[in-house]
Amino acid sequence: MLARIFALLLAVVLFPIPLAGAQEGTNIQRYVDQMVASGVPGAAIVVTQGDRILATGSGGELDTNSRVPIASLTKAFTATAVMKLVEDGRVDLDERAAKYLPEFQLDDPRGEFITVRQLLNQSSGITDATLGFNQYQVGNVRTEDAVRQLSRTRLAYDPGSSWDYCNANYWVLQQLIETISGEPLAEFLAQNVLEPLGMTDTGFANTPATLPELAPTYSYAFGRPISLAQPELFYGGAGGMVSTLDDLGIWLRFQHGFIPGVLTSDSLAELHRRQSPLHQYKVGYALGWWSGEPADGGIPRVSHSGSGPGVSTYAGLFPDNIAIGALIDATGPQADRVAADIHGLLVGNDPTNVQLAPPAWPDVCAVLFSFVFALAVLRSAGTPLSASRLRFWLLTMSLTAITTGCFLAPQTVALLMKRQASWGMLWHYSPVFTLVLLSIGTLALLSVASRLIRRFSTTV
Structure with a gap:
């Protein structure tokens, strides 16, 4: 036995x-x-x-x-x-x-x-x-x-x-x-x-x-x-x-x-x-x-x-x-x-959720946000130059901050993750978000340039 x-x-x-x-x-x-x-x-x-x-x-x-x-x-x-x-x-x-x-x-x-x-x-x-x-x-x-x-x-x-x-x-x-x-x-x-x-x-x-x-x-x-x-x-x-x-x-x-x-x-x-x-x-x-x-x-x-x-x-x-x-x-x-x-x-445990492809809604939301931002920028461009100087500079500085944040996205990712990043890597991981960031940054930059040109050309 x-x-x-x-x-x-x-x-x-x-x-x-x-x-x-x-x-x-x-x-x-x-x-x-x-x-x-x-x-x-x-x-x-x-x-x-x-x-x-x-x-x-x-x-x-x-x-x-x-x-x-x-x-x-x-x-x-x-x-x-x-x-x-x-x-x-x-x-x-x-x-x-x-x-x-x-x-x-x-x-x-x-x-x-x-x-x-x-x-x-x-x-x-x-x-x-x-x-x-x-x-x-x-x-x-x-x-x-x-x-x-x-x-x-x-x-x-x-x-x-x-x-x-x-x-x-x-x-x-x-x-x-x-x-x-x-x-x-x-x-x-x-x-x-x-x-x-x-x-x-x-x-x-x-x-x-x-x-x-x-x-x-x-x-x-x-x-x-x-x-x-x-x-x-x-x-x-x-x-x-x-x-x-x-x-x-x-x-x-x-x-x-x-x-x-x-x-x-x-x-x-x-x-x-x-x-x-x-x-x-x-x-x-x-x-x-x-x-x-x-x-x-x-x-x-x-x-x-x-x-x-x-x-x-x-x-x-x-x-x-x-x-x-x-x-x-x-x-x-x-x-x-x-x-x-x-x-x-x-070991006999059914997974609560199968790991699936990412949903569409984050990209859709990002694109919608970019359109809303574009409309807001276009509306602000129509602000008369006679508006208060404080309002002008607040809008200009806000757009400058947005421009900087968008164009420094790889550096921001690197800071948060303690790993290096580049625009190429961001593109491969999330093409839509990358395009949205570049679009918003470019639009904000053009708006800042336009506002400054209008302000100082009028002053001169």
């Missing part, structure tokens, strides 16, 4: 029962179908458990073989490449990055003491606010040319003393990999990670828009998807990977330790271990991954989301050897929220 009980317990440990019943695949496909029916152009989801694919779902313009830019999921690939060099004895995580890259120079003497680990866990002190240049204006250039931009960068704090998310950390790591290995990152990843894992449709480029056979990517206008070409910007080791759902399923099983041969279990554990210094939060940064409980709640996990022009992506390693990957070929809905819903389905 005891032997039978022991055998049963051993079977449960070695061969865990899937968290969902036989309907998990059907439920996930139904979820994807609802997303696509709402106007999402394409979505693809994979769920793995242990060493097997538990379920997939895809629809719209994406299937399991569609190649999609995966944005910041790239950071886990770059971190894996660094860890491969660590295992080979060619890199020490706690050595100064400048030892391997003498050309890595910041406009700050403290940059000399940034370690490889601090670049990986983003506690280097390099921040979007102190870069000294706009990363979204760096075009399709070589790695060393992109990293050379950092010669204008100041550190926001001493390395290792705080934390900020900044893509430039992973630009430096890319150059470190290429310098030590003597190979471009694309070749190093292909030979040491992708080919051994069988990820034949995954690739890398500094500018992923230059890679062939990419799925179309979209933004939204009035609730409907509109196709937008990928911008030719430098993403490098922070965001240059493209992949498919089939390959993402392989990647998740490898990261969960069920596909051996690339990294040891100790190295994988080091990648996933929370290492950023801000311990007051429930979630922190590991090496190319987030680790802990998400800011909006939920069970602890190791995960990363990706958000870029026309894409939303996610990879998450959950308890019970469950992993979830999601690819969406549009700026919304957010793939991490989709994954949270899918995990709920797996």
Whole structure:
């Protein structure tokens, strides 16, 4: 009797029962179908458990073989490449990055003491606010040319003393990999990670828009998807990977330790271990991954989301050897929220609301507001010059403030989000709002100019 009980317990440990019943695949496909029916152009989801694919779902313009830019999921690939060099004895995580890259120079003497680990866990002190240049204006250039931009960068704090998310950390790591290995990152990843894992449709480029056979990517206008070409910007080791759902399923099983041969279990554990210094939060940064409980709640996990022009992506390693990957070929809905819903389905909780395409009403309201503003400006233009000087200057200063606010929208977004922005990025995320801002700003500027010309020409 005891032997039978022991055998049963051993079977449960070695061969865990899937968290969902036989309907998990059907439920996930139904979820994807609802997303696509709402106007999402394409979505693809994979769920793995242990060493097997538990379920997939895809629809719209994406299937399991569609190649999609995966944005910041790239950071886990770059971190894996660094860890491969660590295992080979060619890199020490706690050595100064400048030892391997003498050309890595910041406009700050403290940059000399940034370690490889601090670049990986983003506690280097390099921040979007102190870069000294706009990363979204760096075009399709070589790695060393992109990293050379950092010669204008100041550190926001001493390395290792705080934390900020900044893509430039992973630009430096890319150059470190290429310098030590003597190979471009694309070749190093292909030979040491992708080919051994069988990820034949995954690739890398500094500018992923230059890679062939990419799925179309979209933004939204009035609730409907509109196709937008990928911008030719430098993403490098922070965001240059493209992949498919089939390959993402392989990647998740490898990261969960069920596909051996690339990294040891100790190295994988080091990648996933929370290492950023801000311990007051429930979630922190590991090496190319987030680790802990998400800011909006939920069970602890190791995960990363990706958000870029026309894409939303996610990879998450959950308890019970469950992993979830999601690819969406549009700026919304957010793939991490989709994954949270899918995990709920797996444990028997129906999501309250399926993540759908954005509604039309915000864009409609923005356009209506711009028309109301235009009418108000035209009406104010008819104000006679004999009106009180106070009223004239109040209107003029108000219009000047509106002009400034509209034209400084990227800077305002950067200030609020602590991340850089550009007009190009705003256009890809919200074309209608971007046009409305530019229209209102231009109209206000013309009105200010007209009022001042009338006032001073009359005075003269």
